[in-house]
Amino acid sequence: MSKFNRRRFLKGTLNGGAIAIGLPLLDVFLNENGTALANGAPIPMRFGTWSWGLGMSESIFVPKKTGPDYDLPEEIAALAPIQKHINLYTNFHVFKDDAPNLCHHSGWVVLRSGIAPMTAENRPGETIDVAVARQIGNATRFRSLSATATGDARDSFSYEGGNSVNVPEWSPLRFYQRLFGEDFQDPNAESFTPDPRVMVRKSALSAVQDDAKKLEKSLGSADRARLDQYFTGLRDLERRFDLQLTKPDPRAACIVSEAPEDLPTGLDADLVSKRHRMMTDLMLMAVACDQTRVFNMFYASAFSATTKPGYDKPHHTATHEEAVDSDLGYQPNVSWFTRRAMEEWAYYVGALADFREGDGSLLDNALIYCTTDQSFAKTHAIDGIPMFSAGTAGGRVRTGLHIDGAGSPGCRLGYTAQRLMGLEIESWGDKSNTTSGEIGEILA
């Protein structure tokens, strides 16, 4: 048995500040299979989300066969290289009960929060990534990270509460600078010097916190509630400062690349694809460097305005204006956009699967939750809304399956995902979306 563990630090002081310097991630820290650390602690579990806009063309999206080795209809043919890494969920419903069916809003909000929104501005509850991040995201610099391929900072399916949307990174260069700029602590660096600026910030924050607590005592309940969210942010900042003053565990997979080029704004499908792949690569590097364990990637918005070269209508407009081709049985241009989305989903999953960590891949220790906003966007349908998952969550999830939900709540996938991430919840969702039924077919 190894006498080392991953918490073995070289301790000392520097400039009056206590420091702890970790040792590199040596093979001796891993178990014989390279899937866990030598003391039995698993390689960190990760949770990701991925989203695309405007659903599917059911007749060419939903496989005829369920279970393993399912067929790949033409709209999802691009998933062939990653089929073994994913599960496809169809015939799951989003229930709105007495809430209105809010165009391109109800579907994604229910699948991310479990609650049907009452207005287009309403974001009830919190999103699944926030709940999971509270469980598994406390040991990293960023509790969660969000990025969008649209170049639009408004595009996010992640929120803490109604007025607190987690703004995504929208520029590859800015994202790189945030991740690997001056505040980045290279986990594989031989030496570690606490950043005096962080120490000053932490001291300043402590002073602010003390003052804020005094202020809180003098406020009424409404104002105290208002301040609570603010304090939550401050506590997260404090946690991040603490982490930055501690030598991070080494990460063999963490190899920081050169800063990327920045991209022009725009929603041409090729440009969105390029931006998506750059953001994906940066996000995976952030995960490999243990900067975060919860990450959201946003390929296209619910009102996706992605454009197709030579076609005059952007994606969302096309869903409503393009007629269903009577011979084909679907909207050909709309399907083109969906196929592009599936190509990007395949890239994303493939990138995770190809990213080596230990003797496996990042995907081996991750679960990716993938949703959209509609089933048939032309009519704003939310019944039979398709979903995907990717990854085995450390061997706990079987993959390569097509699951027919038989009209049960789509929230079952979110519930299953949260249980897999260690959340001790008895159920998830509101009203008819409430479920305590996991999707047992996928559990290993």
Add this chain to the structure above:
Amino acid sequence: MGRAPLFIAGLLTVACAGVQADDGSLRDGTIAYVMTDLFWSVYQTADGSRECPRGFNDGPREQFEQLFPAHEFLSVEDTQLRQEIETWHPTTEPDGFEFLEVEGELSWGLNLDGETGPNDFTHPDGSPGIDNEVYRAVGCIIGFRGPDGVEFIFQNKAILDRVYNRMMIELTGVDDLENDDAVTLTWYRGMDRLLTDATGQKVMPGGTQRVDRRWGESLIRRTRGKIVDSVFTSEPIDELVIPWMNLNVPSIQLFRDARLQLDLTGDGATGLLAGYADVDTWYYQLIRNDSTHHLSNGQISGISLYKALRRLADAHPDPETGENTAISTALDIKMTQVYIARQARNK
């Protein structure tokens, strides 16, 4: 007696409603229904070839391309804004585009004027004299056609989703839901969300609605009617105003000589709302609710459609100009049985 016992009784009634026989919801000669579906009544064949043999009308995008082939060299004021201004301030002057009216002879609707004339349609059941000039105007615009025209989908969806649009009728003096020659109909505006199944799409009978006596007081209408073989037919209502918000924009429709023809059951009512729609109100309800983006989704040129509506208007001439101000129409309507909760006038 206080209100609490009545409230409890009401809850029990609602809970049991789903298992009652048809006439179970007829209480003390009263039954009420809440509106759940409302479509402009468009008779259509599978490929449209019978009613629209020359195809369908162009919308804003198609007209724009024809009007401004070199628009990239023109100002926004001279192109898009010009069309927007024309949309919001339409005229009856020709716009240079041929408007494709319905050319078929069949239409849903009612014989509103009791006459059979050369401009009337024939009902698919063979009844002559059907007055439905709105259909003649919109029947060859794809946005008004089912199953996925933009108006077909969204205007109806708004009826279900928006409390603003909550309209209901109450029949009183009903001895028998199959035959009764003297029934009173009262239109109310409700103020509650609908009782639905989990999908939110299927409205369940037995829900409860309060009457909106604050903002809805002026919308209350009363008329007489009769039931023959479970079909209720009302006498005309001089002026019926229906709130019809769509895409978050409050608006109304105004019908003159409005009447209902409904197949009744204890769980619901299905049929037609027909009358003469005020042309300007009809048009502004459309363009207030639908931006050019939405109109484009259904290839609806507001500019061209307004001219057609004015040209085809067939009732209520303006006393000064003599031009008709209203146009015959019919709407497919579905209603679900509901209990109306009485309460003091809300303030």
